[in-house]
Amino acid sequence: MRKSALLRALAVTLVLGASAPSFAADIEIGFPGPISGPASFLGQQMKWGAEQAVQEINQRGGVLGRKVSFIMQDSQCRPADAVSAAQKLISQDKVDVLLGDLCSGATMAVMPLAEAAHKPMIVS
Numbered sequence: 001m002r003k004s005a006l007l008r009a010l011a012v013t014l015v016l017g018a019s020a021p022s023f024a025a026d027i028e029i030g031f032p033g034p035i036s037g038p039a040s041f042l043g044q045q046m047k048w049g050a051e052q053a054v055q056e057i058n059q060r061g062g063v064l065g066r067k068v069s070f071i072m073q074d075s076q077c078r079p080a081d082a083v084s085a086a087q088k089l090i091s092q093d094k095v096d097v098l099l100g101d102l103c104s105g106a107t108m109a110v111m112p113l114a115e116a117a118h119k120p121m122i123v124s
Contacts, residue, residue: 026069027062029054030095032085032110033102037076042102047072050099071095075106082106083113090117097122 031050034043054070062068071093073085082101089095090113098114100107100123107123114121 026067027097028069028071028093028095029097029099030086030089030093031070031072031099031101032075032082032089032106033072033099034077035072035074037078039077039102043072043074043077046102075101075103077101077103077106079105079109083109086110086113090114090119095119100124 029050031046033046034040035047050070050072054068057063058067071089073088073093075082075085082103086098089098096119098110098119098121100121101110111121
């Protein structure tokens, strides 16, 4: 994910975070993406870019005073694994927003989960 795409995603999170009832909690961004498997080298680049953007945003005071956190779960770019990763991000990690997976099939498999959980999902 290009840095500009991540910054756009974080800008949307800013808008969402502004409407959240509690300003004390972090804004949790979840990303089901390839940590292992044939596309892992791309997933690692995306993870590094996201971590750098989150660090820069938090060094500037966060979003409306709230820190931003980034959590990545392994999808291996496979739809079934992406669904499992997204379920964990939504139910256990309690993310506020999801980023779309690197692979379109995995992203499309996750979309119904995001919709059912009323979580915004940003796909670029």
